Amino acid sequence: MKVEVDCIPCVFKQALSASRRCTNDVYTLRRVQYELMKLVPQYSFELTPAEMSYYAVKAANEVLGCEDPFAEEKRQSNVAMLDLYPRLKKIVESSSDRLHTAVKIAAAGNVIDMGILHRFDVRGAIDDLLNGSFRIDHYESLRRDLASAERILYLADNAGEIVADKLFLETLGRKDVVVAVKESPILNDATMEDARAVGLDEVAAVISNGSGMIGTILDDCSEEFRDVFHAADVIISKGQGNYEGLDERPENIYFVLKAKCPVVARALGVEEGEAVLKSNAKGNR
């Protein structure tokens, strides 16, 4: 999907939120906004929203001289989710369809997003989704595909959230899944350091996608990653950023995400705040 005009105000808001992680100085914060007013008109509307956000956040970081504004919050959300992990594990183990429960928890974990959202309640999101259902639920198709798949690729999204991803992969019960994380820090997206911090590497083969961009921008990814991507029988893609860049790909992708903004909600045909487990295969409803 491509940038919509609604992404313009949003990109200023995202950049402001990211900037506040580096400074509270109002003059510097304004300077970042003014800088973006020069840059945003140069961005093509052929970009995905994730790409536009990436360029804006990078420009903000440059003005601020701040490379990884979310480092501390990422550590905190990894720790907070690890604290929650034993309870989540029990919920999965006591449920009638463990894998369905685990994928719901993985989707609810996607509420952890410091780029778009400014407040989030991960426990509330998990309760809501466990008591409710995906707005679009292609779980049966995913289950069948996973059962026969030889090569499974899992595209991680955020730090903290990857604890829920780890629980899903444990529940799936195979150790040959490849999990891709970001090469370098961007927003609160998970990197190799985060994967190791939560022990994701104990349940899967974690690789870097070779890119530090938001989402999965294949042209920016490493050749090694692209090979894995193209060869996968099933790809599970977490979060908005990945959806924005991969929604029109021909590979067999299941998008697991919360719709956090009106633009993506519209593209998915759901309401803002709703979670989906959506296959990109035309055969699925």
Next chain:
Amino acid sequence: MKVEVDCIPCVFKQALSASRRCTNDVYTLRRVQYELMKLVPQYSFELTPAEMSYYAVKAANEVLGCEDPFAEEKRQSNVAMLDLYPRLKKIVESSSDRLHTAVKIAAAGNVIDMGILHRFDVRGAIDDLLNGSFRIDHYESLRRDLASAERILYLADNAGEIVADKLFLETLGRKDVVVAVKESPILNDATMEDARAVGLDEVAAVISNGSGMIGTILDDCSEEFRDVFHAADVIISKGQGNYEGLDERPENIYFVLKAKCPVVARALGVEEGEAVLKSNAKGNR
């Protein structure tokens, strides 16, 4: 109060929302946003948020060649609130403190705002406030001041909302209150045409403030209005725009509003979405 850096992304969003009332053409909508990127850096941070919004919305209307984008929605909200009026009237009449109930309904009516909010539920807001309370409630002080006041000025905010204002003024039971509306259309703010459409002129002396700006920017108001303003014993001021420009005035003002954005909520010391009936007198808590 003055513009904060958070007002920048918000002003792009407000202008987009207003622009959509005139056109769905994405190229035109982008053009408005690009135009604002040239203009916003020229706006002084000594402005109130309402003034900045005004300049941005006016600039957007100019690009669009569209003078009154909210005309139809204003008519609709007047009609919708008039439909609701008999029920609201009964609620007031059956309550133990009619004036307190009426001012709560007037505050809840302030949820009708097409500038900042994009969805609102006026019935829900009324129920919430009737079942709950103002976050800051200087009602006792207002009641005493109104009892002894000779000259009362009421600064209206939005179309539709003025039906709830009318109910409050009926409940107050005196016909000498002066209600000020906007001289010309801006967002969904009430003008003389709206006041007449809902019969506000039957319960009070409705005047124009002589200005078409958001809020009450005294320097832009007519001399006639300024005379009324300075001579008033009590001023009841509806909505954010008025609060933003008048919060530091020495007159005896009671602000009745819902805090619709984080900047105003912070200034009031309340949470976003909460309603207040706040005196600007230092003696009040």
